Amino acid sequence: MTVSADILESYAAPGRVMRRKxxxxxxxxxxxxxLMAALGLIFLGQWPGLIRATRLDPAVPFDARVGGALMGLLFxxxxxxxxxxxLVRLVARMLGGQGTWFTARLALFWSLLAxxxxxxxxxxxxxxxxPGPVLSGLGLIVLVAFLWLFGGALRASEAEGAIA
Incomplete structure (x- = not known):
């Protein structure tokens, strides 16, 4: 399947997509x-807010704001x-997870991309x-969606026989 189809399917069945991955x-x-694709998209998503911040406070130029976001997100x-x-893998192991370091990484990275x-x-x-209630509410929706995706992916990745 294409990445975009996998992302859409992840919202309905994150475990199934993770097992396929x-x-x-x-x-x-x-x-x-x-991971880099996810962080690249997140970086691009920061640009409208950075442009707004630059127009409201031109003391810090847009280039500097983008450079800071680039450093933070891509490096x-x-x-x-x-x-x-x-850390997630260590906690999962203590709770009886059967996955590997790789499966924990992929679960987190895929959840970020999704x-x-x-x-x-x-x-x-x-x-x-x-800034305001709309942005805060949307931030909460993003957090809940990420936790849903990561929870489902991690459950699938820590199941016995998750990786061949």
Whole structure:
């Protein structure tokens, strides 16, 4: 299936999509590409809010704001994501999970990619409407969707025999 079809299906059945991804075998290059695609989309989603912030406060130029977002999302966030996936794997192991370090990473990275379209919408709202109850409510929706996706993917990835 295409990535966009997998993303849409993830909202209905995150475990089924994760099992299909795990059936492709452990490929770290695919996991890293998934993470970088997710972070790239999240980075693009930040632009409308950065443009709005620049127009409201031109003391910090747009280039500097984009540079900071680029540094944070494409250079620091992958390190944090790998660390978070490791912590999640340790907790899952203590709770009896049967997955591997790779399955925990893929569950987190895929969940980020699947939630990224909502983060793009959140970025548009940040740019067009700005801070307020709409943006806060949308942030809550994004969080709940991510937790749903990650919970389903992690459950599938920690099941016995999750990876061949």
């Amino acid at each position: 795990l059936a492709e075998g452990p490929r770290e290059d695919r996991a890293l590409a998934t 620091l966030a992958p390190l944090i994501a790998y660390g978070l996936a490791g 939630a990224s379209p909502l983060m793009l919408v959140q970025g548009l709202v940040a740019g067009l409407i700005g």
